Amino acid sequence: MSGVTPSASLLAPPSTWEEFTEGMWKRNPVFVMVLGMCPTLAVTVSAVNSISMGLATTFVLAASCFLISVMRKMIPKEVRIATYIVIIATFVTVVDYAVQAISLDLYEALGAYIQLIVANCLVLGRAEAHAARNPPIPATMNAVGMGLGFTLALTMIGGVREILGAGAFFGIPLFGPHFQPWVIMVLPPGGFFVMAGWLLLFSILRRRAQLRTPAEAAAAEPSGASCHGA
Amino acid sequence: MARESLAQILLTTILSGNFVLAMFLGMCPFLGVTHSVSVAFPLGLATTFVIVIASLSAYLLNWLLGMAHLEFLRLICYIVVIASAVQLVEMYVKKHHPALFRALGIYLPLITTNCAVLGVALFQTARDYNFAQSITFAIGGGVGFTLALTLLASVRERVELADVPEVVQGTVLVLMLAGVLSLAFMGFAGLGG
Numbered sequence: 207m208s209g210v211t212p213s214a215s216l217l218a219p220p221s222t223w224e225e226f227t228e229g230m231w232k233r234n235p236v237f238v239m240v241l242g243m244c245p246t247l248a249v250t251v252s253a254v255n256s257i258s259m260g261l262a263t264t265f266v267l268a269a270s271c272f273l274i275s276v277m278r279k280m281i282p283k284e285v286r287i288a289t290y291i292v293i294i295a296t297f298v299t300v301v302d303y304a305v306q307a308i309s310l311d312l313y314e315a316l317g318a319y320i321q322l323i324v325a326n327c328l329v330l331g332r333a334e335a336h337a338a339r340n341p342p343i344p345a346t347m348n349a350v351g352m353g354l355g356f357t358l359a360l361t362m363i364g365g366v367r368e369i370l371g372a373g374a375f376f377g378i379p380l381f382g383p384h385f386q387p388w389v390i391m392v393l394p395p396g397g398f399f400v401m402a403g404w405l406l407l408f409s410i411l412r413r414r415a416q417l418r419t420p421a422e423a424a425a426a427e428p429s430g431a432s433c434h435g436a
Numbered sequence: 437m438a439r440e441s442l443a444q445i446l447l448t449t450i451l452s453g454n455f456v457l458a459m460f461l462g463m464c465p466f467l468g469v470t471h472s473v474s475v476a477f478p479l480g481l482a483t484t485f486v487i488v489i490a491s492l493s494a495y496l497l498n499w500l501l502g503m504a505h506l507e508f509l510r511l512i513c514y515i516v517v518i519a520s521a522v523q524l525v526e527m528y529v530k531k532h533h534p535a536l537f538r539a540l541g542i543y544l545p546l547i548t549t550n551c552a553v554l555g556v557a558l559f560q561t562a563r564d565y566n567f568a569q570s571i572t573f574a575i576g577g578g579v580g581f582t583l584a585l586t587l588l589a590s591v592r593e594r595v596e597l598a599d600v601p602e603v604v605q606g607t608v609l610v611l612m613l614a615g616v617l618s619l620a621f622m623g624f625a626g627l628g629g
Binding site: 240288303409413 | 460462464512519546548551554558603604616619
């Protein structure tokens with residue numbers, strides 16, 4: 207199952223479809239690999255913000271992974287990280303200006319966090335661990351999958367925070383006028399608690415599965431709890 | 437925005453607007469290297485140093501780019517300068533403190549992708565801070581980062597001895613502790629505000 211690590215995938219290349227679905231759930235960048243935590247916690251005060259941030263990151267991830275994969279034989283090993291960062295920064299600048307042109311409200315809500323996509327370890331981590339070793343098509347598919355997985359996770363966190371903290375979902379009020387919003391959920395501590403809550407839920411579910419089929423679930427252990435991607 | 441006094445900026449960035457606990461900058465080292473105070477504190481200091489250098493260079497760069505009307509290159513220039521600054525710190529630590537170098541491991545080069553460093557550069561530009569304000573912002577941010585890292589590491593050292601249910605161990609526990617810390621820091625809201 208989680209034998210689909212970058213090194214193992216060199217031995218038996220996974221199909222393009224597997225590359226795509228890998229990041230969506232099984233190796234979800236937020237919930238399983240715990241990468242890219244800054245935007246995950248900072249912008250997820252509402253579902254709209256989360257989804258926009260997720261899509262912006264997906265674009266940067268896919269575009270830079272494609273370019274890095276195309277250029278992987280040209281980039282000297284010694285300066286590869288610097289090269290990746292310059293490529294990523296270029297695409298982030300594009301996204302930054304695009305969001306500014308599409309919706310100024312959204313741009314102000316996300317603030318400097320759009321530009322901070324450069325410092326998102328998910329992007330650099332995928333560039334180094336996957337795009338630099340695979341041909342363009344699988345690399346891009348993997349990046350899109352990872353990006354959508356990231357978007358999904360962000361929306362799950364943002365949705366819960368918006369429902370509890372503002373009584374709405376995608377800006378549509380859910381409860382009556384007497385609803386007392388749980389303000390702490392849209393404030394910084396809420397980000398930590400909601401993220402912890404989701405991880406706890408998955409931890410409990412995994413444990414249940416482990417009790418049912420010990421051998422299979424043991425292989426589905428998370429790969430780690432830190433930013434070791436790069 | 438640019439009218440804030442230096443004391444206000446310093447207090448806000450260390451306490452109520454703490455980089456880690458209120459602005460979510462620099463989460464990776466916050467979750468990753470806070471196993472023990474002896475590693476978290478030096479990393480905090482190294483990051484503070486890089487943050488101050490980044491802030492200085494970002495201020496200069498922004499001025500230069502503004503003169504040349506090349507603002508769209510801002511992000512790329514910032515990140516390249518920060519990456520070089522990190523390289524310098526890494527070489528210094530490797531030569532003079534090899535034990536610390538091994539303890540910090542991958543997290544030292546990863547200061548480059550630490551949002552706190554780039555965040556300082558971006559926020560000071562967005563808020564139009566002048567030179568003195570930028571430096572104060574950077575120092576306050578670095579001290580606040582070190583404070584948050586050290587606090588969480590101390591709490592985690594004590595929780596090691598507690599009997600925590602197995603499902604909660606790992607990232608879940610760290611996030612919950614961070615949430616409580618963040619809640620505590622919210623008590624400072626309005627201070628220096």
